[in-house]
Each structure stands twice: as C-alpha cells, then as structure tokens.
Amino acid sequence: MDPDLVLLLNGIVSGLLLGGLYAAAAAGLSVSFGMLDVVNIAHPAFMVLGAMLVALLWGATGIDPLVLSILLTPAFWALGAALYVAYHHFFERRGDEAIQGLAFFFGVLFIIEVGLVLTLGPEQHFADASYANTTIQLGEVDLPLRMLVPMLVSLLAIGGLSLFLRRTFMGRAIAAVAQDREALRLLAIDPVRVKRLAFGISIALAALAGGALVVVQPVDATSGHVFIGRVFAIVIMGGLSSLGGCVLAALAFGVVENVTATFYGPSWSPAVAFGCLLLVLAVRPQGLFGRAA
Amino acid sequence: MKEISRRDMGRLALATAAALPAAARAQTAPSGPPIRIGFSMSLSGGLAGNGRPALTTHRIWAEDVNSKGGLLGRPVELVYYDDQSNGSQVPGIYTKLLDVDKVDLVVSGYSTAIAAPAMPVVMQRNMAFVSLFAANVNADFKYDRYFSVTTTGTDLKGTFAKGFIDIAMAMEPRPRTIAIAYLDSDFHQRAAESARFLARERGLRIVYDRAYPPTTVDFSPIMRSVQSARPDAVFIGSYPPDTAGMLRAASELRVNFPLMGGPMIGPHITAQKLQLGPILNNLVVWDVYAPAPTLQFPGVQALIERYQPIAAREGTDALGYYVPPMAYAQMQVLEQAVRRVGKIDQAALAADMHANQFDTVIGPMRFDAQGEWTEDRNLYTQYQGIQGNGIEQFRRPDTQVVLYPPKYKSGELRKPYTAGA
Numbered sequence: 001m002d003p004d005l006v007l008l009l010n011g012i013v014s015g016l017l018l019g020g021l022y023a024a025a026a027a028g029l030s031v032s033f034g035m036l037d038v039v040n041i042a043h044p045a046f047m048v049l050g051a052m053l054v055a056l057l058w059g060a061t062g063i064d065p066l067v068l069s070i071l072l073t074p075a076f077w078a079l080g081a082a083l084y085v086a087y088h089h090f091f092e093r094r095g096d097e098a099i100q101g102l103a104f105f106f107g108v109l110f111i112i113e114v115g116l117v118l119t120l121g122p123e124q125h126f127a128d129a130s131y132a133n134t135t136i137q138l139g140e141v142d143l144p145l146r147m148l149v150p151m152l153v154s155l156l157a158i159g160g161l162s163l164f165l166r167r168t169f170m171g172r173a174i175a176a177v178a179q180d181r182e183a184l185r186l187l188a189i190d191p192v193r194v195k196r197l198a199f200g201i202s203i204a205l206a207a208l209a210g211g212a213l214v215v216v217q218p219v220d221a222t223s224g225h226v227f228i229g230r231v232f233a234i235v236i237m238g239g240l241s242s243l244g245g246c247v248l249a250a251l252a253f254g255v256v257e258n259v260t261a262t263f264y265g266p267s268w269s270p271a272v273a274f275g276c277l278l279l280v281l282a283v284r285p286q287g288l289f290g291r292a293a
Numbered sequence: 294m295k296e297i298s299r300r301d302m303g304r305l306a307l308a309t310a311a312a313l314p315a316a317a318r319a320q321t322a323p324s325g326p327p328i329r330i331g332f333s334m335s336l337s338g339g340l341a342g343n344g345r346p347a348l349t350t351h352r353i354w355a356e357d358v359n360s361k362g363g364l365l366g367r368p369v370e371l372v373y374y375d376d377q378s379n380g381s382q383v384p385g386i387y388t389k390l391l392d393v394d395k396v397d398l399v400v401s402g403y404s405t406a407i408a409a410p411a412m413p414v415v416m417q418r419n420m421a422f423v424s425l426f427a428a429n430v431n432a433d434f435k436y437d438r439y440f441s442v443t444t445t446g447t448d449l450k451g452t453f454a455k456g457f458i459d460i461a462m463a464m465e466p467r468p469r470t471i472a473i474a475y476l477d478s479d480f481h482q483r484a485a486e487s488a489r490f491l492a493r494e495r496g497l498r499i500v501y502d503r504a505y506p507p508t509t510v511d512f513s514p515i516m517r518s519v520q521s522a523r524p525d526a527v528f529i530g531s532y533p534p535d536t537a538g539m540l541r542a543a544s545e546l547r548v549n550f551p552l553m554g555g556p557m558i559g560p561h562i563t564a565q566k567l568q569l570g571p572i573l574n575n576l577v578v579w580d581v582y583a584p585a586p587t588l589q590f591p592g593v594q595a596l597i598e599r600y601q602p603i604a605a606r607e608g609t610d611a612l613g614y615y616v617p618p619m620a621y622a623q624m625q626v627l628e629q630a631v632r633r634v635g636k637i638d639q640a641a642l643a644a645d646m647h648a649n650q651f652d653t654v655i656g657p658m659r660f661d662a663q664g665e666w667t668e669d670r671n672l673y674t675q676y677q678g679i680q681g682n683g684i685e686q687f688r689r690p691d692t693q694v695v696l697y698p699p700k701y702k703s704g705e706l707r708k709p710y711t712a713g714a
Binding site: 003006007010011014015017018021113114117118120121122123124125126128133135142144146147216217218220221222223226229230254257258259261262263265266267269270 | 336337338339341342344345378477503504505506507508509510511513514515517518521533534537538541544545546547562564565568608609610
C-alpha cells in the first residue's frame with residue numbers, strides 16, 4: 001500500500017481512538033454546561049481526581065482501571081450532587097451564577113489540584129491495564145488496546161446515558177430543564193432536584209473519563225489543563241445539550257488533530273482543530289447538532 | 294606543691310568529662326542571628342515533581358551545615374515560597390524575600406522557567422544568584438553575579454547534543470539520517486538546535502524535524518511520521534508526560550531504530566522508570582547523574598542514602614538521582630563561597646565564585662564569565678537489561694550506564710532501540 005495512504009489511514013484511526021478519550025472527557029461537560037448551563041470549568045480536574053484515585057486503588061488492588069472507575073461513579077455522583085447543592089445555594093438561587101459561579105468552579109479546580117498535590121504528591125501516577133501493551137493489527141492499521149478499550153467503554157457509557165435521557169422520566173426531565181425550567185415547575189417537578197441529579201451524573205462521567213485517561217497516559221494533578229479548552233470546544237462544536245453531537249465533535253476533533261500532526265506537524269494540530277471550531281460556529285452558530293434558538 | 298590524690302584525679306576526670314561536651318557544643322553549635330537564604334520553589338503545579346525533591350535536599354543541606362557549626366558561626370535558615378510552577382509568581386516572591394523577609398542570600402528554584410523570571414529582581418538588588426537546572430538564562434542578561442548549577446555549559450548549540458551525535462557517528466554501519474522531534478519549549482528548542490547544528494556538521498541528513506505543542510495528548514502520529522521517514526537515529530526532546538506518551542507510542546508501533554534518545558526528561562523520575570520498565574531498554578537519555586561507578590564523587594552516595602528515607606516519608610521522587618545531587622551542589626557553591634569570603638558581601642561572593650573551583654557532590658565545577666560551567670558535562674546514558682518494573686534494579690549501576698563523555702564512560706552502547714520488544 002502507498003506509504004502516504006497508510007499514514008492517512010492510521011492518522012484517521014488513531015484520531016478516532018483519541019476522539020473516544022475526548023468524548024469521555026467532554027460528555028460530562030455536555031450535561032453540566034450544555035444542558036444545565038453550569039459552566040463547570042473544573043470538570044477536567046474532576047476527571048484527573050478520578051484518574052488519580054483509580055491509580056491509587058489500582059496500586060492497592062490490581063483491579064482493572066476501567067472497572068475501578070465504574071466503581072467510583074456512585075461516590076462521584078454524590079460528590080457532584082453535593083457540589084451542585086452548594087453552587088445553587090450560594091450562586092444560582094441568587095442569580096449570581098454568571099461570573100461568581102465561574103469563579104466558584106475556578107476555586108474548585110484549584111482546590112482539587114492543590115489537594116491532590118498535598119495528599120498524593122506532585123508526581124505522575126499511573127495504572128497499567130493488562131491489555132495496555134497489546135496492539136491489534138488490521139493489515140496496515142494499528143489498534144492499540146490502550147486507546148481502543150477506553151474508547152469503547154466511554155462510548156458504551158455515553159450510549160447508556162443517552163438512552164437514559166431519552167427513555168426515562170427523569171432523563172426527559174433533565175432534557176427539559178435545559179430548555180425551560182419554569183415549565184418543569186408547572187408539571188410539579190422540582191428543577192433543582194433534577195439539576196442536582198444531572199450534575200451528579202456529569203461528575204460521575206468525569207470519574208469514568210478519569211479511568212480512561214489513566215489507561216491512556218500517566219497523570220499528575222495538573223493533567224486536566226490540556227483538556228479544558230478542548231472539552232469546551234467539543235461541547236460547543238457538537239451543539240449544546242446534544243450528547244450525540246458531542247461524541248461526533250470529539251471524534252472529528254481527534255481525527256483533525258492526528259491527521260494534521262501526521263502530515264503537517266503536531267504544532268499545527270491545535271490551530272487546525274480550533275480553526276475548524278471557528279468555521280463550524282461561523283456556519284452553524286448553534287453547533288453541529290444544536291438547535292437554533 | 295600539693296600532690297594530686299586519687300580523689301582529686303577522680304574530680305578532675307569528672308570535671309573534664311562534664312566540660313568537654315560543653316566545649317564541643319560551644320565549638321559546633323551555631324549562634325547569633327541566622328543567615329537567611331531565600332528562594333522560590335515549585336511545590337505544586339507541573340514542576341513540583343522536581344521542585345519538592347530540591348526542597349528536601351536544601352533542607353538536608355541546611356541540617357548538615359547547622360550540625361557542623363553553621364555558616365560563619367551562624368545558623369542557616371531557609372525562607373521559601375511555592376511558586377506553583379508559574380514563572381509569573383516568581384518576581385513577586387523574590388521582591389518579598391528581599392524587601393520584606395530581608396534574606397541575606399538568594400538561590401533559584403528548579404528549572405529555566407523559574408530561574409529566568411527572578412533575574413530582573415535579583416539584578417536590581419545586586420545579589421549573587423546561584424540557579425538550579427537553568428539552561429543559558431544569562432545569555433541575554435549578562436549579569437556578572439549569576440552562577441548556574443547545571444551541566445549544559447555556555448555553548449549549548451555546540452555541545453548539548455554532541456554526546457548523542459558522537460555516539461551515533463561511532464555506530465557501525467555509520468548512520469546517514471536523523472529525525473528530530475521536540476517539545477515546543479525553550480530548553481528543548483535549544484537542544485534541537487544543537488542536534489540540528491551538529492548533525493549538519495557531521496553530514497547527517499535530517500529527515501524529520503518538527504516541534505510538538507505542550508498540549509499534545511496522542512503521540513502516535515509523531516512516532517508514526519518519524520518511523521515512516523526511516524531515520525538511522527532519532528533525537529527526541531520531551532518532558533515527563535510526553536516522554537511516557539512517546540515511548541508508549543514507540544512500543545505500540547514496534548519501532549526499530551539503531552539509536553533513539555536525547556533529552557527525554559522522564560525516566561529521570563523514579564515513578565516513570567517503574568512505569569516504563571523494559572520499554573527503556575537501549576534508550577539513550579541525556580542526564581546529569583547516574584549511579585555509575587565513574588560518577589561516585591565524594592559525598593554523593595551519602596547524600597542519596599540520607600535523601601531516600603526522607604523521600605519515602607514525604608512522597609517525593611524515591612531514588613533521587615536527578616535533582617538532589619544538583620540541588621545539594623547548588624547550596625554547596627553558596628556555602629563554600631561564603632566560607633572563603635568570610636562575610637555576606639554580594640560583590641565579594643560573586644568574585645569568589647568566578648575565581649575559584651567548587652568541590653561538590655556532583656563533582657568539581659568552575660564558572661565562566663557568563664556564570665555557566667567552564668566545562669560542560671552533558672551525560673548521555675543508556676538503560677540496559679531492565680526486566681519488569683521493580684525499583685531495586687534501578688539502584689544497580691549496570692541498568693543505567695554512561696556512554697558519554699568518555700571520561701565518565703561506564704558501559705558500551707547496545708542497539709537497536711525497539712521499545713521493549
């Protein structure tokens with residue numbers, strides 16, 4: 001096969017695998033930012049918190065990191081629900097969520113990072129999954145399980161969440177709160193309760209993303225920084241409150257980054273990927289799959 | 294004259310026994326106001342992995358000095374603040390250290406990114422300044438009271454990658470091509486510039502030469518592009534998270550390069566050594582110290598033996614082969630200059646540092662007009678025979694041998710690099 005074609009194929013496949021990790025990182029934010037209008041800038045820090053805890057538990061038990069991250073989701077859900085209660089009480093209820101709320105989540109971000117450094121140290125932490133050193137070869141295309149397994153688990157979790165949002169009463173209530181919270185009150189549904197549940201889910205997804213992240217790469221307390229811009233871009237590009245759009249935008253982001261890195265050098269990757277975001281927003285301000293206001 | 298009775302002898306012996314420790318204490322116990330040494334240190338953020346071992350080492354040095362009578366008979370006291378690995382915090386920290394805390398001496402925290410922002414403040418106050426792991430910071434400032442404790446020397450372009458290129462050119466068959474991939478940071482850009490310059494000088498054709506941004510998550514496109522260029526040698530400049538990603542990608546792509554390595558910062562840190570294990574085999578890495586028999590300078594082994602139990606308690610880098618010897622040497626430079634000068638006089642200290650040799654745990658060093666080492670000591674080491682991920686093997690000198698410079702050589706090159714395959 002033509003060497004350039006091999007490079008292109010592998011660039012696309014590795015980009016899709018990378019996009020799977022981005023989807024895991026962005027899905028929770030799609031719920032909190034996209035649906036609940038809560039600008040949780042600390043979301044990647046929660047992901048790193050999940051990753052560090054997974055690494056710690058993996059060191060103690062040897063259980064697969066992704067299984068551990070699934071086991072952590074109830075605790076993260078509770079953490080998210082509690083955080084939302086505080087956020088609602090101090091900011092949202094008073095209508096101060098725009099700037100003060102953002103500052104609140106900045107504070108949460110720094111507290112998580114400093115807390116991780118003080119408790120677990122500043123060094124990198126890792127968890128080696130048993131499959132991490134295996135690569136499947138499909139002809140000229142490589143599929144490293146280190147990237148493939150986290151991607152599949154993430155997509156399964158996002159698929160499950162999507163079903164929950166479409167098929168259950170609470171799921172539809174979450175989708176509804178994104179559109180008109182006052183209308184929910186008319187149906188005798190407490191929008192705050194719905195948002196608490198949904199915000200808990202978004203933080204639980206961060207734990208799952210943390211499991212995926214620590215399989216892909218070692219993490220330290222500040223590993224979330226490189227994801228902040230990307231996850232917000234993906235959520236906006238996909239269209240706020242569209243989980244499917246978020247996944248597709250994440251996959252597209254990964255492919256654009258990796259194909260650009262392969263052929264034009266990795267320095268161009270972020271510029272081209274964010275350039276695509278600007279292009280999408282110029283043509284469809286509501287994002288790829290968002291509804292026009 | 295009265296004869297000394299047996300009872301008198303007993304009293305005398307008792308008095309002597311009581312007086313001797315007191316005299317000894319009077320000789321060794323420092324007194325008076327402390328000599329305060331100020332610095333910023335990265336205790337949180339991305340550089341904390343190396344900042345915290347540096348602080349641990351500085352504390353060991355202070356304990357050592359104080360237990361031996363202090364400096365000029367006064368105790369030394371460390372005054373430091375966390376710069377959060379953020380250079381923009383540094384000028385404020387040094388202003389506070391000098392104006393509010395009134396420290397007597399200043400040294401830098403870890404790395405170029407932290408030492409450089411301190412320079413304007415330090416220069417304004419005419420302080421002598423000893424930096425740690427800062428590459429060519431003084432090239433633009435030309436400050437005559439700056440002194441650098443790092444191995445790179447002044448002529449970074451002409452010397453930094455020389456070891457790597459020399460090792461490459463000594464291979465059989467002789468390499469004809471080289472790939473250069475590096476992080477888009479000041480240090481790695483300079484390293485890549487050196488590799489580029491020396492490769493051209495030796496007639497190597499550069500088949501890949503690209504930087505990558507610090508936000509890179511997936512390194513497989515880089516490694517795949519390098520692989521498709523079929524280079525005989527691969528020079529990579531990276532920081533810890535990238536190094537792990539780069540080597541993982543190399544392993545997944547089953548690379549087979551006659552020579553791969555460079556300033557890949559990462560395996561220097563124990564946690565990454567343990568994580569990567571056999572993937573490190575045959576990787577040639579720039580370093581500043583290795584537990585090789587050729588690098589056993591006086592005091593270095595004792596320092597590491599003291600450091601390791603403290604590191605285990607504090608959760609910092611477990612082996613401490615990278616930062617601690619250099620951080621201790623940084624303080625030894627200051628200590629030896631103060632002892633020779635006999636007072637805290639910044640101009641006299643700087644003059645002493647320019648004029649004299651310093652014998653430290655990292656070996657002897659002298660500073661040139663720019664404050665860099667007169668003789669660079671860029672070590673190129675190779676990981677060999679690593680099996681599994683246990684820590685004990687990394688204490689043995691045969692798992693990390695020195696290939697360059699010849700003066701410190703402790704093993705022979707093994708090739709090719711196959712990322713643990």
